[in-house]
Amino acid sequence: MSKLSVSPRAGAAPVPPAGGGTHPKPRRALKLRVFGRNPIGWILSAPYLVFVLAIFAYPIGYAVYMSFFDYFFAAPGAQVDRPFIGLQNYVQLFSDPAVLQSFANVGVFLLINVPLTVVLSLLLATALNSVVRFATFFRVSFYVPYVTASVAVVGVWLFLFSGSGLVNHLLGPLAPSPSWLISSAWAMPTIALFVTWKQLGFYILLYLAALQNVPKELYESAATDGAGKIRSFFSITVPSVRPATVLVLLLSTVVGANLFTEPYLLTGGGGPNGASTSPVLIMYQQGIEQGHPGYASAIGIVLVIGVLIVAFIQNRFAGGKKS
């Protein structure tokens, strides 16, 4: 089976009866070299590849291009002068207090959302992993917020967390004043709490998948050595699910950087006084409402670079070599 035919890339697949004999015809050899054994693979993948180029690769390049220009909207086909301005958009961004605040807000968001997400989803996944009765019920209930539209559940949270809402009724004199979503101290934490609640089911699922792969023998031998449940949780479960933790960290950071719907709807577009604006919200306001797409693209690029840096640091500290 491992007799490799002409193409060095032929792989371990069984050699089809037609070609690949001892004397391959020259034309076939050429075709093999250019397209591989099954050129139809190219044809089947072509629509996908065209789309990847058209709606991912090209827009990314276009974003980078626009960020160096004073780009503005004009009627289609109109010849307009959009001057090259170098790094001016980037300079402006780092001296714009609204943009800086939006990045700081994402920082606050991540500091609350990410640790809460990791701890709660691992805790609930561990509890769920060993449950015998009602397992389906619990899984379904944890996952329902994740499958529901943000816009729909935002409606309930507005109702629950409004000044005279149920949450404040329950808290009584402990209720913050001004209330949750109109207080500059509480607006962003409330949004972080909302997103944690909304997304948690998905991360619970990731942890559940990871927990299924932890060898049971590890727990047995730990129990034989006299380790209790808590000890074996920290010494076995936590290190074993580390790859999942890295993934949860990465994905929850990306979700945080994408924040738009929640500040837009929960706090009426980033109030009070910009305490809950997010970079994507500023991108929307600058790029589409005020017609500075070049500036908005620059914000997007800085945001993505920021996410990459945060992800790299997280990977460095949480990742380790084990996977």
Added chain:
Amino acid sequence: MSPQPTNRPATSYDDGATRRTLKVPRLRRRRGQLELTRGQSVLQGVVLGIGAIVFLFPFYYMLIGSLQKSPDTSIAGAFPNPANLTGSNYATINSGINLFTGLLNSGIFTGGVVLCTVVFGVLVGYALAVLQWRGRGVTFGLALLVQIVPFQLLTIPLYVLIARDYGLADNYLGMILPFAINSTAVIIFRQYFLQVPRELFDAARIDGAGEVKLLLRIALPLVRPALVTVILITFIGPWNEFLWPFLITKNASMQPLAVSLANYISNVANSTANPFGAILAGAVVLAAPVVLIFIAFQRYFISTDIGAAVKG
């Protein structure tokens, strides 16, 4: 990469159902962590119970709130009071935004995205798993890479291209295009096609079947569970999507329900008598289809595929 799921996605989690019918005590002993003391299993029940209440209560409250004549935010308001129940909030929201049009637009947008996802996903997944061609590795690498490209970087250039340059604002095609390819689906299909025994394909090739016939007659019927999984996990994306359709639909008659409800929340609601009632009624209409389909098909959503696909 990691061991892939079988084509019966639910089994790996289905301890409750399958293991109980097997010899439970022996399996339990082998699964170390199932041996909980009484105190521990009570604690576990409490943790899960509190979790379930926290996750489900807002949905219950959504329904109650949508039926209240006047908003009752006291603690008693969380329990239905027949004197305060009405269907009029649904009429209010329907006069503010046309629910039927919104649902129809959501349906067209979602249907278009799912159709594109399945067609492209099947073709590429099959090519990646079954065929030997140059560029296969690069294509698979691209599918993984595309998953980590953050949408916020694409928002502005896609808006400029699609809404301004191509003139596809307020157009279904413009809504669908950015979601037409879905690399998660490509990867799920690839994993399923990889599990089909190669001998089946080779036998059919010897019988003279072409690749297209092979794909449609042999491969596709064998991966029907993958089709169901992909359809179910991809339809919630466009149905719930807000930012993109919000950007490119200004015409109310073209807006998916999520967008028109959001506009209602931020612009109109405050001028109505019972704003929360109307908002919650709209929220119920938007959430109900997904939640009901999710509950009916939950085993497809809660499969290892999702984790496997994200892990690549």
